[in-house]
Every structure is written in C-alpha cells, then in structure tokens.
Amino acid sequence: MTTxxxxxxxxxxxxxxxxxxxxxxxxxTRPLSxxxxxxxxxxxxxxxNAMHDYYVHANANVHRGVHELGDAATSRFEHxxxxxxxxLNADPRxxxxxxxxxxxxxxxxxxxxxxxxxxxSDRVVLSxxxxxxxxxxxxxxxxTHGFAIAAIPLHPDGTxxxxxxxxxLAPPTKLLSxxxxxxxxxxxxxLKELIAMAHEAGILVAVDGAQRVPHAxxxxxxxxxxxxxxxxxxxxxxxxxxxxxxKPELLSSMSPFLGGGSMIDTVTFxxxxxxxxxxxxxxxxxxxxxxxxxAAACDYIDSLTYEAIxxxxxxxxxxxxxxxxxxxxxxxxxxxxxxRIVGAVSFNVRGVHAHDVGTICDRHxxxxxxxxxxxxxxxxxxxxxxxARASVAAYVTHDDIDSLGEALADVASIFGQVxxxxxxxxxxxxxxxx
Amino acid sequence: xxxxxLYREIILEHASxxxxxxxxxxxxxxxxxxxxxxxxxxxxxxxxxxxxxxxIAFDGTGCSISQAAASILCDSVIGLPTSQALxxxxxxxxxxxxxxxxxxxxxxxxxxxxxxxxxxRVKCALLAWNLLAESLEAEEQSHD
Ligand SMILES: Cc1ncc(COP(=O)(O)O)c(C=O)c1O
Numbered sequence: 001m002t003t004x005x006x007x008x009x010x011x012x013x014x015x016x017x018x019x020x021x022x023x024x025x026x027x028x029t030r031p032l033s034x035x036x037x038x039x040x041x042x043x044x045x046x047x048x049n050a051m052h053d054y055y056v057h058a059n060a061n062v063h064r065g066v067h068e069l070g071d072a073a074t075s076r077f078e079h080x081x082x083x084x085x086x087x088l089n090a091d092p093r094x095x096x097x098x099x100x101x102x103x104x105x106x107x108x109x110x111x112x113x114x115x116x117x118x119x120x121s122d123r124v125v126l127s128x129x130x131x132x133x134x135x136x137x138x139x140x141x142x143x144t145h146g147f148a149i150a151a152i153p154l155h156p157d158g159t160x161x162x163x164x165x166x167x168x169l170a171p172p173t174k175l176l177s178x179x180x181x182x183x184x185x186x187x188x189x190x191l192k193e194l195i196a197m198a199h200e201a202g203i204l205v206a207v208d209g210a211q212r213v214p215h216a217x218x219x220x221x222x223x224x225x226x227x228x229x230x231x232x233x234x235x236x237x238x239x240x241x242x243x244x245x246x247k248p249e250l251l252s253s254m255s256p257f258l259g260g261g262s263m264i265d266t267v268t269f270x271x272x273x274x275x276x277x278x279x280x281x282x283x284x285x286x287x288x289x290x291x292x293x294x295a296a297a298c299d300y301i302d303s304l305t306y307e308a309i310x311x312x313x314x315x316x317x318x319x320x321x322x323x324x325x326x327x328x329x330x331x332x333x334x335x336x337x338x339x340r341i342v343g344a345v346s347f348n349v350r351g352v353h354a355h356d357v358g359t360i361c362d363r364h365x366x367x368x369x370x371x372x373x374x375x376x377x378x379x380x381x382x383x384x385x386x387x388a389r390a391s392v393a394a395y396v397t398h399d400d401i402d403s404l405g406e407a408l409a410d411v412a413s414i415f416g417q418v419x420x421x422x423x424x425x426x427x428x429x430x431x432x433x434x
Numbered sequence: 435x436x437x438x439x440l441y442r443e444i445i446l447e448h449a450s451x452x453x454x455x456x457x458x459x460x461x462x463x464x465x466x467x468x469x470x471x472x473x474x475x476x477x478x479x480x481x482x483x484x485x486x487x488x489x490i491a492f493d494g495t496g497c498s499i500s501q502a503a504a505s506i507l508c509d510s511v512i513g514l515p516t517s518q519a520l521x522x523x524x525x526x527x528x529x530x531x532x533x534x535x536x537x538x539x540x541x542x543x544x545x546x547x548x549x550x551x552x553x554x555r556v557k558c559a560l561l562a563w564n565l566l567a568e569s570l571e572a573e574e575q576s577h578d
Contacts, residue, residue, distance in 0.1 A: 353496060355472050355499075356441075356497050371471065371473065415441075418446075418450050421450075
C-alpha cells in the first residue's frame with residue numbers, strides 16, 4: 001500500500017471514460033448511464049485491442065502442431081495464464097480457463113462428485129445468498145450421488161447467520177461453496193472466518209468470486225480457499241473468459257470435467273490417462289482471445305489500481321445510497337450500516353414492480369438490472385418477487401447516479417397513486433415487520 | 435403533457451384496481467403460467483356455459499403490464515362465445531407481435547398497443563392472453 005497520495009488523487013473518471021469505446025459511441029442517439037456492471041462490465045479499448053492483436057498476429061490452435069503461429073498462440077495463451085495467476089497471487093498450475101463462473105462451479109461439483117468425493121452420507125453447505133450457478137450444479141450432482149445440501153440461513157438484513165454456519169460446518173459436511181460478495185445486496189461475506197472454521201473441520205471451501213474481483217484485490221494465498229471461481233466479463237474482460245482456480249493437489253485427484261482433445265495423456269479404447277494440470281481440465285480448443293483479453297483486463301485494473309477503484313466506488317455508493325435513502329418511497333435491501341453495501345445495491349419502489357421501474361429507467365437512458373438476479377431463494381428470504389439493482393464501476397459518475405434519481409422521481413410521478421397507497425403510515429408499519 | 439405511450443391512464447387504473455381479480459368458483463377451466471424472466475405469475479379460471487365464456491377471473495402477481503393485461507382480458511372476453519374469445523386473443527397477439535393496428539372493437543385492449551415499442555415487455559402483456567389462447571385451442575381440438 002502506498003501511503004503518500006490519496007488514492008483518488010490521480011483518478012479522473014472523465015479520463016477513464018475515454019478508455020471505454022461504448023461510453024463514447026457516436027452512433028448512439030440516446031444518453032447512457034450504465035449502472036449494470038454487476039451483470040457485465042464494459043470493456044476498455046486495451047482489452048479489445050489485445051484480442052484483435054491476437055487474431056491478427058498470432059492466431060493458430062494451441063498446444064498442437066509445431067509451426068510458428070502455433071507456438072505464438074500457445075505462448076500468448078500461457079502468458080495470459082501466468083498474468084491472471086499473478087493478478088490473483090495464485091499458483092498458475094491450478095489456474096484453469098473456463099467460459100465463466102457458472103462453468104467453473106460446474107467443474108468443481110462434477111470433478112469432486114465423480115471421483116467419489118461426495119457420497120450419500122455427505123453434505124454440501126451453501127448459503128441463501130447464492131446465485132443459481134452455485135446451487136444448481138450441486139443439485140445436478142446430488143441427483144446422481146445422493147448427498148445432502150444445506151444452506152446457511154440469513155438474518156433479516158441479509159447478513160449470514162454465523163451461529164448457524166458454525167453448526168453446519170461440522171460432520172457430515174464435506175464441502176462449503178459460498179459467494180464472496182452478494183450480487184443482489186452488495187454485502188461481502190466473512191470468508192476468511194468461514195474458511196478457517198471449515199478447514200478446522202476438514203471441510204473444503206469453494207468460493208464464487210464473481211462479484212468480488214470487480215471491486216477488490218483477491219489473493220489466493222491470503223484467502224486460502226480450495227477453489228475460486230470468477231468471470232472475466234465482470235472485471236472489464238471479455239465475455240467467454242472465466243477462471244477456476246484450485247489447489248493443484250486437489251485438482252490432481254479430481255475427475256476431469258469435459259473429455260476430449262488436449263486433456264489426455266494417452267488414449268486407448270480400454271483406458272485413457274489424463275494430461276497434467278491445468279490441461280486436464282481444458283478439453284478442446286480454448287478461447288485464446290478471451291484469455292488474452294482477460295490478461296489485458298488485469299493489466300488495466302492494475303494500471304488504475306484497486307486502491308483508486310475502491311475509493312472511487314465507495315464515493316459513488318455513498319452518493320447512490322444517500323439518494324435512495326432520501327426518497328420516501330424506496331425500500332433498500334441489506335444492512336442498515338450502508339458502508340457494508342459494496343458495488344451494488346438492490347431496492348424497490350414501494351408498490352411498483354421492479355420491471356416497471358426498469359422500463360422507466362431505460363426511458364431515461366439509465367440501465368439497471370431488474371428481476372430475481374438468478375437468486376430466487378434470496379428473493380424468497382426478502383419476501384419480494386424481484387428487485388431493482390444499480391451497480392457501479394470505475395467509469396460510473398455522479399451524473400449517472402443523478403440520472404437514476406431523476407428516473408425514480410419519474411416512476412414516482414407515473415405511479416404516484418399506487419405509491420401513496422403503499423406509503424400510508426399503516427403500510428409502513430407492515431413493511432418494518434415484514 | 436402528452437399521454438405516456440406505455441403507462442396510459444387505463445393501464446395504470448387496471449393495474450392498481452384490477453377487474454375480475456380472484457378465482458371463479460367451480461371453474462370448468464383453469465390454467466396458470468409464469469414468466470421465468472420477470473417472475474410474473476397468472477392463474478386464469480373460467481366457466482364455459484352454452485359455448486360461451488360465462489365467467490372468468492385471474493389471480494397472480496407481477497408488473498403493471500402483466501396485471502393490467504389480465505384485467506383487460508377478463509373484461510374483454512366475458513360473455514363471448516369461445517370462438518370469439520379465441521379470435522380476440524389472436525388479434526391481441528397480432529397487435530403486439532406483428533404490429534397489426536388494433537381493431538375497432540378492441541376498446542381497452544388497444545390501450546396496450548404501446549407495449550409493442552418495448553420488446554422486453556411484450557411477454558408481460560401476452561402472459562394471460564397466451565394462457566387463454568392455449569386453453570381455448572386445446573378445448574377446440576378436443577371437440578374436433
Ligand atoms: C455472484 C454470482 N455468481 C455467479 C454468477 C454467474 O456468472 P456467469 O453468468 O458469468 O457464469 C454471477 C453473475 O451473474 C454472479 O453475480
């Protein structure tokens with residue numbers, strides 16, 4: 001950590017916006033306030049150029065053939081692996097390129113269960129915060145292997161019930177798979193504490209890091225999780241780029257996920273042996289350009305520095321939460337301590353369905369996400385069918401948030417009558433107790 | 435101020451005070467559906483008597499468009515011969531999917547024409563209407 005200058009001293013959001021072609025798209029006829037980076041971030045030109053450069057100068061299939069371009073492609077792909085590994089302070093042998101977080105979590109579930117690591121007498125623990133991509137892969141494996149699944153419950157404000165977590169992190173639990181940061185509430189889970197508790201009981205820990213890496217440095221050695229999944233497209237990288245990182249000794253003992261080319265050592269019709277890590281888990285031709293683009297995204301983040309991104313986003317979140325909290329017809333979900341809401345916030349306009357809010361925001365050129373956010377168990381916990389979610393990134397400005405405020409005022413004027421019904425003192429009481 | 439192209443008075447009125455909300459007792463037909471993307475849910479129940487939709491109601495939750503469309507549906511088809519109710523559902527669909535101009539007798543249904551300009555919301559408006567059409571089509575086939 002540098003202690004000299006304030007992290008925001010050299011951070012000029014207007015300069016940063018110039019790095020993102022889509023924010024300067026002259027063909028657009030409407031304004032754009034992009035507050036949906038938690039779904040996918042926009043991509044800086046350096047990422048797009050790195051991918052273009054790969055196709056123009058080095059495209060060939062990797063790990064095959066002996067020609068010059070094949071070597072160039074392999075070299076760029078492996079360079080990307082080392083770059084991303086360095087970004088996460090991770091052992092590169094355990095760094096597997098996948099398409100996204102979803103694929104990474106399916107790889108872990110399948111790889112462990114198939115090799116006999118999850119049996120009928122075992123239990124997998126998740127939490128009520130989880131994205132469907134950290135629920136359904138386990139259910140698919142459960143249907144074959146018959147283990148139990150339990151979920152750590154939440155307090156009413158959406159924070160994890162750590163007493164219940166402690167109870168669940170005991171036999172017969174074999175594995176905890178949990179999010180680092182909620183894509184709905186923006187809250188960060190006490191992961192290090194959970195990992196320590198789990199490891200003490202001999203339980204493996206897989207982390208869904210999809211929403212954490214966009215906002216803060218994640219260090220595999222420091223975190224000491226067993227598996228870590230993330231999506232490149234949420235961290236200024238291209239779609240189709242994702243990572244599963246795993247401790248090499250664990251990955252070595254697991255079953256492969258997909259079978260095919262590149263992942264084998266020798267193949268006979270009787271028996272096939274697997275390639276060394278990480279190729280064992282990279283069947284078929286990989287998306288080299290996506291990997292190269294993700295490496296460029298790591299460079300981009302490091303050039304801005306996480307310190308500056310965090311400071312900028314903290315300032316944005318304060319502005320955003322202050323705006324939402326000042327509107328009497330808005331319900332914000334999550335802890336009352338607003339400092340704990342990071343990167344994204346969910347809310348509803350009282351009495352108005354989130355889809356109507358989303359449509360009216362869109363008419364103001366404000367892009368937010370509305371719906372269940374692939375978190376139906378969490379929606380059930382919150383007692384709502386859907387929420388609206390605004391999320392921030394390095395290129396978001398106060399003006400973007402002010403545009404959201406104007407759009408919400410418009411929602412209030414269109415749905416005024418409905419909102420009045422729902423904000424009567426009696427119904428407010430109901431809300432508090434709900 | 436020109437009227438909002440999507441959230442017209444009639445639609446907001448139907449959404450906040452829906453007509454025929456609930457379930458028809460001893461319904462001859464019930465059907466339900468949901469829109470997995472939005473979470474809109476609609477259950478339709480109706481009675482067929484002498485070849486007509488003698489009574490109809492809907493229950494469910496969702497955005498103003500899905501709820502208003504269901505309320506308008508009930509108003510529009512109650513009392514109609516089933517063949518006309520189906521024709522009604524088909525013209526509604528045509529209005530939103532193919533952009534056909536609303537017919538003169540469509541009354542409140544025509545108020546939903548503006549949804550056509552919002553592709554992400556078309557399925558909200560169609561949820562109840564598709565349920566009715568499927569149910570009536572199944573009925574028609576069983577009589578063939
Ligand atoms: C917390 C979390 N987990 C997993 C995912 C799934 O990511 P992807 O769709 O890139 O596989 C997302 C993104 O939608 C997410 O926010």
